[in-house]
Amino acid sequence: MIKIRDLSLTLRDFSLRDINLTIDGGEYFVILGPTGAGKTVLLESIAGLHTIKHGEIWVDGVEITHLPPEARRLGYVPQDYVLFPFLNVIGNITFGLDHTAPARSAREKQAKELANLLGISPLLDRDVRSLSGGEKQRVALARALAISPRLLLLDEPFNSLDLQTAKYLRLELRRIHLTLGITIVHVTHNQVEAEEMADRLAIIKAGRLEQVGRPHDVFFYPENEAVSDFIGALNILDCDSCRPLGSGIVEVTCDGMHVLLPHDGAAVRKIALLPRDIYVSERQPPGPQVNRFKGTVTGIKSLGAAVRLEVMVGSRTLLAEMPHDIFSEMDLKVGQEVFLILKLRRMRVLESDGEVGP
Amino acid sequence: MTVRAIKGPGGDRVFKGATVSALALLALFFAVILGAMLSYTRWGPFLSALLSEEILFAVRLSLTTATIATALAMAIGIPAAYALSQMQFHGKSLVDSLLDLPIVISPIALGAALLIFFNTPAGAGINSLFVFAVPGIVLAQFAVTIGLAIRLLKSTFDGIDPRYxxxxxxxxxxKAKAFTRVTLPLARNGLIAATILTWARALGEFGATVTLAGATPLKTETLPTAIFLSLASADVARAIAVVLILVLIAAVALVLIRKVAGRGYPL
Incomplete structure (x- = not known):
C-alpha cells in the first residue's frame, strides 16, 4: 500500500501541490492527466528521484520519503524504457541483481524465468538496440521486476508503440498484474488506456490531484471543471420513455432517438456516452440497426491525437471522437452524411426515477 | 555580382563553390607546407638526426611526460567534468569560467605564472622539484591540457541522458556505483577521444614547458623543445626529423579518434 501525505514539490517553474493519495496493495492505479500536469514528477517522487521537502511517502507502512532510490526497492520503467545500450537483453534484465544475488547462474535463472513470463526468452542474447518498441518494453519490465520490487512504477509505458502493439501489450500487462499480484502505478495521458487498465485512477492537472476514483465514476461524474475540461464533453441525452426488453436491456427514447442499453431498475431519465464510444462510419453498417443513427457532420475539431466530430442527428448534436490516423483515412468533411454506432455496453445511466448520480 | 544573381539554383552553386574553394585552399596550404619541408629534407642527415641520442631521449621524455600528464588530467578531469555537467552547486559558473582560462591564455603566460608561483612563499618549498626539472614538464603539460580535457569530457557527459x-x-x-557501472560505459567513446586529444596536446606543448622546466638537452628536452633548440642552432635536418615525428604521432592519434568515433553508441 502506498500513502502520500501533503506532498508538495517545486522544480524550476513547475510545482506539485498538496498531493494526498492512498493506493491499495495489489491495485492497478493510473495517474491520468494532460502533458505537463506533473504525472511523471509524481511518479519520480515515489521512485525517489527528487528530494522531498514537504510531505511524506509511505510504502507498506514504512516511510520512504527521504530514502535514496536504491534503498526503496521499487520497480521503475521510464518512458522510452532507457535500456542500457552497452548490455544485451539478459545483461539488462540481471543488472539490478548484479549486486544482490550471489551467483551468476542464480541471476541468469531468475532472468530466464522472467523472460519466460514476459515472452522474451528468444531475445536474451540480442543487442537491445536491435529490439522493436514492444520488445524493449518487455525487457524494461523484466529488468524492473527482477529486483522483486514492492511495487511497479510505469511512465507512459505504451507511448512509443503503434496502436496494435499497444493494445496487445495492455492485455499482457493486465495478465502480468494478475499473475504477480503486484501494485502498479501507471502514468498516462491517454484516457482510453487509463479506462482500460485502471482499477482506480487519479486525474492530475497543473500539479494538483483533481479527482480519484473508479474510471466509470471519474469519466461520468467529474467533480469539478478541471476534470470535466480534461475528460472533454460528454453526450448527455434526456430520455422520456423507458421500456424493459428483458435480460437487463431497456429501450429508451432520448431526443427522438430509440436507444438500447443495459439497465435494471427504475425508468431511465438521463444517459451519458463518451464521444470516443460512438463509432463513425461513412457507409451504412451491416447487421441489425440497433443504436445506429444517420447524421450530418456539422463540425470537425482536432484535439491532438484525436479528432472530434459534431454530428447532427435529427434535432440534436452528438459528439464522436476517433484517432487522428483513422480520421485521415476516412476523409470526412463538414456537410457529409455519416452513420453513428453508439456502443451499447458503454452507455451510462446518469439519472433514473428516484436515483441521481453515482 | 548583385544580390539578385546569387539567389536561386545558380546562387546555390556559387555558395557551394565558395565553401569548397575555402576548404581546398586550406588543404593546399598544409600540403604545400608539408611538401616544402619534405623537399628541403636531405635524407642522410635526417636519419642520423632521427637516431641521435638527443632525439631518442626527447622522444622517450615526451611520450612519458605526456602520458603521465594525460593520466593526471583524466583522473582529475573525469570527476570534475562530471560535476560541471550533472551537478548544481554555488559558484559553478565561476569555476566553469576559471577552467576556460588555460584554454584561452597563452601557454607561455601559464608557464610564467607557474614559475612565479614557485618563487612565492607558497611554492618555494617544492620549487626544486618542479622548476627546471622533469616533474615541471608534467605539471606544465597538465596545466595547459586540463582545460581542454574538461571541455571534451563535459560535452561527453552532457550528451548522456541522466535517466540511465x-x-x-x-x-x-x-550514485557512485551508477557512475562507474553506467555513466562511464556510456561515455566510453568520449573518454577515449578526450584521452587521445589531451595526450596529443600534451605531447605538442612547448610554451609552458620551456618556461617552467627549461630546455636543457638530455634533461628537460621534449620534442617541441628539440625543434626550438635545433632551429636555434641552425640544425634544420634535426628540426625536420622532430617535426616529422610529431606529424606522425598526430596522424596516428587522429586515425585512432576517427576509429573510435565511427564505432559510437547511438544513445
Missing part, C-alpha cells in the same frame, strides 16, 4: 543513472539507482545502485 536514475534507472540504475532504482535498481539498487548508489
Amino acid at each position: 543513472e536514475q534507472v540504475s539507482r532504482t535498481l539498487g545502485y548508489s
Whole structure:
C-alpha cells in the first residue's frame, strides 16, 4: 500500500501541490492527466528521484520519503524504457541483481524465468538496440521486476508503440498484474488506456490531484471543471420513455432517438456516452440497426491525437471522437452524411426515477 | 555580382563553390607546407638526426611526460567534468569560467605564472622539484591540457541522458556505483577521444614547458623543445626529423579518434 501525505514539490517553474493519495496493495492505479500536469514528477517522487521537502511517502507502512532510490526497492520503467545500450537483453534484465544475488547462474535463472513470463526468452542474447518498441518494453519490465520490487512504477509505458502493439501489450500487462499480484502505478495521458487498465485512477492537472476514483465514476461524474475540461464533453441525452426488453436491456427514447442499453431498475431519465464510444462510419453498417443513427457532420475539431466530430442527428448534436490516423483515412468533411454506432455496453445511466448520480 | 544573381539554383552553386574553394585552399596550404619541408629534407642527415641520442631521449621524455600528464588530467578531469555537467552547486559558473582560462591564455603566460608561483612563499618549498626539472614538464603539460580535457569530457557527459543513472539507482545502485557501472560505459567513446586529444596536446606543448622546466638537452628536452633548440642552432635536418615525428604521432592519434568515433553508441 502506498500513502502520500501533503506532498508538495517545486522544480524550476513547475510545482506539485498538496498531493494526498492512498493506493491499495495489489491495485492497478493510473495517474491520468494532460502533458505537463506533473504525472511523471509524481511518479519520480515515489521512485525517489527528487528530494522531498514537504510531505511524506509511505510504502507498506514504512516511510520512504527521504530514502535514496536504491534503498526503496521499487520497480521503475521510464518512458522510452532507457535500456542500457552497452548490455544485451539478459545483461539488462540481471543488472539490478548484479549486486544482490550471489551467483551468476542464480541471476541468469531468475532472468530466464522472467523472460519466460514476459515472452522474451528468444531475445536474451540480442543487442537491445536491435529490439522493436514492444520488445524493449518487455525487457524494461523484466529488468524492473527482477529486483522483486514492492511495487511497479510505469511512465507512459505504451507511448512509443503503434496502436496494435499497444493494445496487445495492455492485455499482457493486465495478465502480468494478475499473475504477480503486484501494485502498479501507471502514468498516462491517454484516457482510453487509463479506462482500460485502471482499477482506480487519479486525474492530475497543473500539479494538483483533481479527482480519484473508479474510471466509470471519474469519466461520468467529474467533480469539478478541471476534470470535466480534461475528460472533454460528454453526450448527455434526456430520455422520456423507458421500456424493459428483458435480460437487463431497456429501450429508451432520448431526443427522438430509440436507444438500447443495459439497465435494471427504475425508468431511465438521463444517459451519458463518451464521444470516443460512438463509432463513425461513412457507409451504412451491416447487421441489425440497433443504436445506429444517420447524421450530418456539422463540425470537425482536432484535439491532438484525436479528432472530434459534431454530428447532427435529427434535432440534436452528438459528439464522436476517433484517432487522428483513422480520421485521415476516412476523409470526412463538414456537410457529409455519416452513420453513428453508439456502443451499447458503454452507455451510462446518469439519472433514473428516484436515483441521481453515482 | 548583385544580390539578385546569387539567389536561386545558380546562387546555390556559387555558395557551394565558395565553401569548397575555402576548404581546398586550406588543404593546399598544409600540403604545400608539408611538401616544402619534405623537399628541403636531405635524407642522410635526417636519419642520423632521427637516431641521435638527443632525439631518442626527447622522444622517450615526451611520450612519458605526456602520458603521465594525460593520466593526471583524466583522473582529475573525469570527476570534475562530471560535476560541471550533472551537478548544481554555488559558484559553478565561476569555476566553469576559471577552467576556460588555460584554454584561452597563452601557454607561455601559464608557464610564467607557474614559475612565479614557485618563487612565492607558497611554492618555494617544492620549487626544486618542479622548476627546471622533469616533474615541471608534467605539471606544465597538465596545466595547459586540463582545460581542454574538461571541455571534451563535459560535452561527453552532457550528451548522456541522466535517466540511465536514475534507472540504475532504482535498481539498487548508489550514485557512485551508477557512475562507474553506467555513466562511464556510456561515455566510453568520449573518454577515449578526450584521452587521445589531451595526450596529443600534451605531447605538442612547448610554451609552458620551456618556461617552467627549461630546455636543457638530455634533461628537460621534449620534442617541441628539440625543434626550438635545433632551429636555434641552425640544425634544420634535426628540426625536420622532430617535426616529422610529431606529424606522425598526430596522424596516428587522429586515425585512432576517427576509429573510435565511427564505432559510437547511438544513445
